Amino acid sequence: MRGKIENWNNGWYGVSLGLSVAEIDRLIVLLTNLRGDPEQHFHITSDYSGAGGLGDIEVYVAEADVQCNMRMSGLARAPGSDLPPADA
Numbered sequence: 349m350r351g352k353i354e355n356w357n358n359g360w361y362g363v364s365l366g367l368s369v370a371e372i373d374r375l376i377v378l379l380t381n382l383r384g385d386p387e388q389h390f391h392i393t394s395d396y397s398g399a400g401g402l403g404d405i406e407v408y409v410a411e412a413d414v415q416c417n418m419r420m421s422g423l424a425r426a427p428g429s430d431l432p433p434a435d436a
């Protein structure tokens with residue numbers, strides 16, 4: 349897995365995660381387990397090599413009454429490509 353922080357120099361930061369197919373499978377298992385047991389959480393953790401960077405990401409089920417400040421988008425698509433059906 350490869351994590352990266354990008355300073356956008358406007359007060360905001362981007363985080364990117366590159367995952368192998370095996371890591372995607374593991375993430376799906378962890379998210380499925382989390383959905384089944386919302387009192388749990390898990391971490392995506394750095395190997396702490398180098399001078400600094402992204403150390404840890406905690407993943408948990410948010411309380412229903414907590415205001416959201418992020419959202420997910422869909423997959424990146426090439427210009428002019430067909431989108432999958434909405435129910436896919």
